[in-house]
Amino acid sequence: MTFSIIANDPKSNARRGLITTDHGPIETPIFMPVGTLGSVKAVHLHELKDDIHAQIILGNTYHLYLRPGTSVLEAAGGLHKFNGFDRPMLTDSGGFQVFSLSGIRKLTQEGAEFRSHIDGSKHFFTPERVIDIERSIGADIMMAFDECPPGTSDYAYSKQSLDLTESWLSRCITRYKETEPKYGYHQSLFPIVQGCTYKDLRVRAAENVARQEMEGNAIGGLAVGEPTDVMYEMIEVVNSILPKDKPRYLMGVGTPINLLEGIERGVDMFDCVMPTRNGRNAMLFTRHGTMNLRNKKWEDDFSPLDIDGTSYVDSTYSKAYLHHLFKAQELLALQIASIHNLAFYLELMREAREHISSGDFSLWKSKMVAELGRRL
Numbered sequence: 596m597t598f599s600i601i602a603n604d605p606k607s608n609a610r611r612g613l614i615t616t617d618h619g620p621i622e623t624p625i626f627m628p629v630g631t632l633g634s635v636k637a638v639h640l641h642e643l644k645d646d647i648h649a650q651i652i653l654g655n656t657y658h659l660y661l662r663p664g665t666s667v668l669e670a671a672g673g674l675h676k677f678n679g680f681d682r683p684m685l686t687d688s689g690g691f692q693v694f695s696l697s698g699i700r701k702l703t704q705e706g707a708e709f710r711s712h713i714d715g716s717k718h719f720f721t722p723e724r725v726i727d728i729e730r731s732i733g734a735d736i737m738m739a740f741d742e743c744p745p746g747t748s749d750y751a752y753s754k755q756s757l758d759l760t761e762s763w764l765s766r767c768i769t770r771y772k773e774t775e776p777k778y779g780y781h782q783s784l785f786p787i788v789q790g791c792t793y794k795d796l797r798v799r800a801a802e803n804v805a806r807q808e809m810e811g812n813a814i815g816g817l818a819v820g821e822p823t824d825v826m827y828e829m830i831e832v833v834n835s836i837l838p839k840d841k842p843r844y845l846m847g848v849g850t851p852i853n854l855l856e857g858i859e860r861g862v863d864m865f866d867c868v869m870p871t872r873n874g875r876n877a878m879l880f881t882r883h884g885t886m887n888l889r890n891k892k893w894e895d896d897f898s899p900l901d902i903d904g905t906s907y908v909d910s911t912y913s914k915a916y917l918h919h920l921f922k923a924q925e926l927l928a929l930q931i932a933s934i935h936n937l938a939f940y941l942e943l944m945r946e947a948r949e950h951i952s953s954g955d956f957s958l959w960k961s962k963m964v965a966e967l968g969r970r971l
Contacts, residue, residue: 596735596783596810598842604956608834608861611951614811614842616735617780618675618683621650623842623863624947626854626940627685629871631655632662633678636871637930638937640679646906647937648945650682651735653866656728657689660718661711665731673733673778685866686734688725690741690787691815691847702742704762722766726774726784733778738813738846739767741787746821753791760789761803768807785844787815788833792825801836812837813844814862818853827856834861851880851943851967855960858947870940874932877921880939884969886914888932893918900931906938 602611614621628635628643630652635643643649654674659665663677671677674684693700693707700709706721722740729737741760744753764786771784786804790796804812814833817826830845837843844864845857854865870880877888881901886893893914900917901909908931920928943963950956 596781598811598840600840602952602954604859604951605954606957607859607960609858609947609951609956609960610861610863611948612842612863614683614863616683616783618681618735619650621683621864622945622948624854624858624944624951625650625864626944627651627653627864627866628937628940629653629655629866629868630678630680630684631868632658633674635933635937637875637926637933638871642934643680643937644682647934648941649937651685652680652682653685653687654732654734655687655689655692656725656732656738657687657692659686659732660689660728661713665728668733669731669777673731675733675778683735684733685736686729686732686738687846688729688738688740688787689720690725690738691743693720694743702759704759706763707742722763723770726767726770730774730777730782733776734782735780736783736785736811737771739764739784739786741789741815743789743816743819744791746792746817746819746825748791750793750796753793753796756791757789757796757800760787761800764803764807768809783810785809785811785813787813787846788837789816790829791816792821792829794829794832797829797832798836801833805836805838809841811842811844813846815846817845818848818867823853826853827860830857830860830862851940852964854940854943855947855964855967858951859957859960870936871933874936875929877928877932879932880936880967881971882939882943882963883966884971886971888914888917888928889921890918900935901939904935904938905942906934908934909938 597615612623725740742756744756788800790800842863845862879886896914950959
């Protein structure tokens with residue numbers, strides 16, 4: 596994998612770049628739709644590729660390990676062959692999912708014991724096991740196994756958690772270097788910077804991650820309960836240390852405003868379930884603010900769903916029609932809203948790249964943030 600910087604914004608740390616993988620290029624900054632179980636919920640592949648213009652999507656190690664399982668994925672030739680997506684993919688290590696099972700998991704230096712949320716069966720993830728699973732899934736970018744402490748964790752717990760994450764990272768890298776890809780193309784491994792909301796822990800974690808000299812790096816453990824201004828502060832702290840010539844991935848973030856604030860602080864890659872999850876709950880993001888399509892005000896609004904939208908759904912369907920579908924609990928509502936939101940997120944990233952190249956990103960971003968925060 597390679598990464599090159601194409602342009603830098605003169606008034607911020609925003610940068611435009613290009614990641615190349617064996618499954619194709621990724622223009623950054625980029626938003627990655629979340630395909631937890633090998634599919635982006637309610638969205639077909641042709642819509643992802645040709646309408647939403649997704650350059651890369653995610654799969655989740657925890658969920659794919661439980662079902663369909665690595666034996667099925669290996670028999671298929673990896674996740675790309677299994678789900679038909681022939682562009683780059685990234686796999687989360689499953690750490691966040693495992694550690695969200697706080698009542699049914701146990702941590703040790705060796706790894707994490709947990710019970711399946713599906714049937715209660717017992718499983719054990721070690722750093723080595725997670726790398727093996729990610730090799731079997733076959734994503735172009737794999738994440739290291741880490742612990743993600745809550746944003747409200749105290750200092751003692753956060754430090755203990757970081758000790759564990761750094762120990763596991765060393766083992767992940769060792770396992771990564773002693774194994775080979777299974778399907779004939781390169782896989783990269785990204786370490787994850789943890790440290791909760793404590794500057795000294797974040798500095799320590801970022802310096803350790805930078806020393807590993809991997810092909811890219813990630814920032815985890817944010818947008819998990821801490822105030823937004825603290826999240827932005829931690830991003831600044833970490834990005835002042837992480838190498839400038841490697842892509843930086845902010846995990847699990849977030850709103851359109853969060854994305855623009857992250858880009859301004861030097862983040863290149865984002866993912867979040869928000870556009871699809873909120874879409875399935877009738878919230879649509881637009882460049883002029885958010886709409887709740889369940890509200891009665893849309894009942895007789897026959898104007899296009901989004902006159903500024905780039906997806907076919909934005910001109911094909913009206914606000915009144917989508918309001919009706921949600922009220923009637925029609926499944927089509929979930930699909931239309933998900934497609935719209937993802938297309939909006941990807942268009943926002945495209946515009947950000949253009950404004951970075953033209954040198955006016957900061958001015959454009961300020962205007963966009965003022966609009967994006969409105970409720971329509």
